[in-house]
Amino acid sequence: MTTTATTTERLAAAWGDQPGILGFLSSVDHKRVGRRYLVTAAVFLFLGGVQALLMRTQLIGPEAGVLSPEQYNELFTMHGTTMMLLFMVPAESAFANYFLPLMIGARDMAFPRLNMFSYWVFLFAGLFMYAGFVTGDVPDGGWFAYSPLVLDEFSPGRDMDFYAIGVIFLGLSTTAGAINFLVTTFKLRAPGMTVSRIPVFVWGIVAIAFMILFAFPSFTVAPLMLELSRALDMRFFDPSAGGDPLLWQHLFWFWGHPIVYIQLLPSTAIVSTIIPVFTRRRLVGYAWVVAAMLATAFISFGLWVHHMFVAGLPQLTTSFFSAVSLVVVVPSGIQFFAWLATIWLGRPRWDSPMLWAMGEMLLFLIGGITGVMVALVPFDSLAHDTHFVVAHFHYLQAGAVVFGLLAGLYYWFPKLTGRRTHRGVARLGFWTTFVGVNLTFMPLHWAGLWGMTRRIATYEPGLGFEVPNLLATIGSYVFGLGLLVVLGDLLWSWRNGPEAGPNPWGAGTLEWATSSPPPDHDFARLPIVRDRYPLWAGRTTPDDSGALALATDDDLALAPPDLHHEVALTAGPEGDPQQVRTMPGPSFAPLLVALVLTLLSIAMLLRSANLVLTACGLLVVSVGAWFWPREGS
Amino acid sequence: MGDALAEVVQRSRLQPARGRSLAFWGVILLAVTEGVLFAVILFAWFYTWARTPQWPPEGIALPELGFSAVRSMVLLSTSASVWACERALRRGDRRRTWAWLLVTLGAAAFFLGTHVHEFVAVTPDEFLWSDNAYASLWWTILNLHGAHVAVGMVVWLYVLVRLGRGAYGPDDDVEVSTASIYWHFVDGVWVFVYASLYLLPNLLARG
Numbered sequence: 001m002t003t004t005a006t007t008t009e010r011l012a013a014a015w016g017d018q019p020g021i022l023g024f025l026s027s028v029d030h031k032r033v034g035r036r037y038l039v040t041a042a043v044f045l046f047l048g049g050v051q052a053l054l055m056r057t058q059l060i061g062p063e064a065g066v067l068s069p070e071q072y073n074e075l076f077t078m079h080g081t082t083m084m085l086l087f088m089v090p091a092e093s094a095f096a097n098y099f100l101p102l103m104i105g106a107r108d109m110a111f112p113r114l115n116m117f118s119y120w121v122f123l124f125a126g127l128f129m130y131a132g133f134v135t136g137d138v139p140d141g142g143w144f145a146y147s148p149l150v151l152d153e154f155s156p157g158r159d160m161d162f163y164a165i166g167v168i169f170l171g172l173s174t175t176a177g178a179i180n181f182l183v184t185t186f187k188l189r190a191p192g193m194t195v196s197r198i199p200v201f202v203w204g205i206v207a208i209a210f211m212i213l214f215a216f217p218s219f220t221v222a223p224l225m226l227e228l229s230r231a232l233d234m235r236f237f238d239p240s241a242g243g244d245p246l247l248w249q250h251l252f253w254f255w256g257h258p259i260v261y262i263q264l265l266p267s268t269a270i271v272s273t274i275i276p277v278f279t280r281r282r283l284v285g286y287a288w289v290v291a292a293m294l295a296t297a298f299i300s301f302g303l304w305v306h307h308m309f310v311a312g313l314p315q316l317t318t319s320f321f322s323a324v325s326l327v328v329v330v331p332s333g334i335q336f337f338a339w340l341a342t343i344w345l346g347r348p349r350w351d352s353p354m355l356w357a358m359g360e361m362l363l364f365l366i367g368g369i370t371g372v373m374v375a376l377v378p379f380d381s382l383a384h385d386t387h388f389v390v391a392h393f394h395y396l397q398a399g400a401v402v403f404g405l406l407a408g409l410y411y412w413f414p415k416l417t418g419r420r421t422h423r424g425v426a427r428l429g430f431w432t433t434f435v436g437v438n439l440t441f442m443p444l445h446w447a448g449l450w451g452m453t454r455r456i457a458t459y460e461p462g463l464g465f466e467v468p469n470l471l472a473t474i475g476s477y478v479f480g481l482g483l484l485v486v487l488g489d490l491l492w493s494w495r496n497g498p499e500a501g502p503n504p505w506g507a508g509t510l511e512w513a514t515s516s517p518p519p520d521h522d523f524a525r526l527p528i529v530r531d532r533y534p535l536w537a538g539r540t541t542p543d544d545s546g547a548l549a550l551a552t553d554d555d556l557a558l559a560p561p562d563l564h565h566e567v568a569l570t571a572g573p574e575g576d577p578q579q580v581r582t583m584p585g586p587s588f589a590p591l592l593v594a595l596v597l598t599l600l601s602i603a604m605l606l607r608s609a610n611l612v613l614t615a616c617g618l619l620v621v622s623v624g625a626w627f628w629p630r631e632g633s
Numbered sequence: 634m635g636d637a638l639a640e641v642v643q644r645s646r647l648q649p650a651r652g653r654s655l656a657f658w659g660v661i662l663l664a665v666t667e668g669v670l671f672a673v674i675l676f677a678w679f680y681t682w683a684r685t686p687q688w689p690p691e692g693i694a695l696p697e698l699g700f701s702a703v704r705s706m707v708l709l710s711t712s713a714s715v716w717a718c719e720r721a722l723r724r725g726d727r728r729r730t731w732a733w734l735l736v737t738l739g740a741a742a743f744f745l746g747t748h749v750h751e752f753v754a755v756t757p758d759e760f761l762w763s764d765n766a767y768a769s770l771w772w773t774i775l776n777l778h779g780a781h782v783a784v785g786m787v788v789w790l791y792v793l794v795r796l797g798r799g800a801y802g803p804d805d806d807v808e809v810s811t812a813s814i815y816w817h818f819v820d821g822v823w824v825f826v827y828a829s830l831y832l833l834p835n836l837l838a839r840g
């Protein structure tokens with residue numbers, strides 16, 4: 001860094017937050033947003049994990065009597081909702097918020113305030129859904145919430161209202177985040193970052209952001225209809241009034257299948273990011289991998305009926321969706337072969353991120369193979385609603401997605417904290433988790449094939465379910481232990497790990513071109529990109545030492561050093577510089593609007609028209625305050 | 634390219650910004666996802682229709698096509714008035730900017746007012762939202778669109794207040810043009826809503 005101290009000071013003054021609690025509440029820094037998403041998602045992972053362990057304890061043997069059936073229903077509902085909506089998607093938002101701007105050489109997201117707003121809404125929606133534990137109305141109709149089970153007649157009380165209003169509220173956060181990621185990638189790429197130089201992780205986020213824009217409206221409309229049915233006695237799902245309960249299932253799974261790929265794609269994109277770094281060569285088939293991710297995003301909208309094979313739909317319909325479910329294997333296979341070829345042609349080093357990435361590959365493979373099995377209508381008719389399906393999707397969600405996220409966490413941990421983790425403990429954590437996840441979910445395949453159904457609080461003795469269930473319960477404890485080892489390693493290394501330096505892995509993408517952790521303004525000078533791996537520019541393979549120097553000043557050419565709170569906008573697929581724009585600074589408005597939305601959710605929960613109208617009025621005022629220009633700006 | 638960037642930085646400080654704003658792309662993507670929202674709820678409308686022997690069900694008259702057509706024309710004409718408002722602003726004609734903005738707000742208020750009047754006063758004599766799935770969908774879709782019109786009016790009121798305090802000009806029109814994209818979207822959605830809820834049932838019933 002050859003910029004003068006005064007420039008750095010001026011940049012720090014322009015981009016830093018004010019100290020103390022006010023700075024904490026008004027910050028819009030994308031790195032702070034990312035860190036908050038990460039910590040909050042980890043807390044929800046812990047809560048969802050405890051729920052899972054309670055359920056596994058209940059299933060340790062036949063008729064164990066640890067939980068009542070009512071408690072079991074509440075736990076599997078909250079476990080599914082927590083893991084799908086409050087852990088996996090936000091954990092990916094964490095990485096995307098922190099690293100997407102860094103990877104494309106930008107100083108912030110396109111809409112910094114909207115970004116912090118997304119976080120606050122996610123936090124409050126999560127708390128709102130968990131508030132049922134305090135009031136005693138825990139949602140218990142399943143995270144899939146099928147009618148008529150969740151209508152007033154069979155679910156009296158407010159339990160499913162917490163669910164329906166909470167997910168509508170949360171969808172706002174996810175959608176705002178998706179728009180932000182897309183506009184940031186369209187417009188804030190460093191000059192020279194053409195579409196073929198966009199890092200593959202960013203492509204993964206672009207793919208899921210488009211999926212969110214097309215999938216989440218369905219999961220706004222459906223819970224809205226559910227809530228209107230419950231609160232205002234509307235009849236969408238009531239066959240006696242011309243409605244149809246299957247309409248819910250179509251709307252739910254039109255969102256519910258893409259959401260699986262929304263969770264999986266960033267995880268595979270992380271693997272595609274990590275493998276080149278630890279095999280010391282460029283990703284084989286970059287364009288194919290990107291095309292495969294976009295194809296997966298597209299095809300995933302044609303799969304939803306495979307969740308409804310036993311719902312009594314016409315055979316032509318189920319055949320079509322069965323065929324599409326098989327087609328989606330092709331792009332996944334392309335990614336696999338690209339990874340294998342990269343490892344084959346490179347010189348792999350087995351650092352901890354690489355171990356987790358390999359774990360992700362193996363678990364993805366197993367879950368993918370059982371996915372092909374349940375895509376076949378005759379097989380699914382037998383396996384539907386059994387623990388075989390539980391085993392299948394947990395290999396993908398608890399296996400591939402979690403391992404991909406942990407691969408990313410270990411990979412980017414030095415950038416997040418400036419420290420390195422402990423090699424031995426990291427290995428112990430990996431192997432414990434890996435054994436645990438397999439010991440938990442592999443035996444459930446057999447339990448399912450032998451006929452053990454899901455979502456039932458216990459099972460009878462003498463049906464052969466005892467051994468697989470005992471193994472699965474022991475496995476779940478090992479799984480939990482492994483994650484605790486990981487947590488301990490990360491927490492200890494955060495304070496005590498050795499200094500990492502800017503680029504400890506010798507990686508090639510731009511987030512490693514700045515210090516660890518990055519300064520408030522990310523980059524003192526805007527990078528100019530001439531290569532897909534800018535820090536490897538001019539080299540086909542980096543040198544072995546791992547001591548890759550930062551690219552020379554010529555490679556990262558300069559922008560005038562006095563860019564205050566400014567970012568450069570670029571245009572078109574070539575990333576040509578176009579204009580300079582001053583970004584909005586810290587503001588309390590995002591927090592304020594999120595709080596008003598929480599009030600609106602509570603008003604809807606209480607079914608108070610006056611309170612709803614009051615909240616809407618406050619919403620208009622607070623959003624107005626958000627946009628109203630401040631003096632002197 | 635370093636020189637090109639330096640040049641851009643210099644020029645940006647001296648001249649108004651070139652190219653599309655960030656807000657433009659943001660509101661376009663908002664319109665995409667909101668468009669899907671309406672597509673989904675219209676899917677629910679047609680799905681339910683396909684499973685019902687008579688549409689509208691027994692005891693509910695076909696939607697009338699007289700006054701509803703007038704309301705539709707009034708709403709759609711605001712796309713033109715918004716366009717005229719933007720053009721006046723770019724030409725620096727503040728008087729016309731004011732005039733077209735007020736025309737837009739007035740037409741929108743007429744559309745929303747007649748909608749609310751039908752919702753609370755006219756139709757309850759004929760059917761309530763809790764009568765059957767048809768009525769539930771009818772009112773959910775129309776109120777959802779009405780809510781979008783209301784949001785759009787709040788946005789235009791914000792623009793009105795800002796205009797009154799001397800904001801905006803030929804080089805400072807991002808807020809106005811962003812608001813107008815959203816407004817064209819709300820108008821465009823009405824074409825699909827009107828065709829699905831009013832025109833098609835009439836067409837097929839008489840066909």
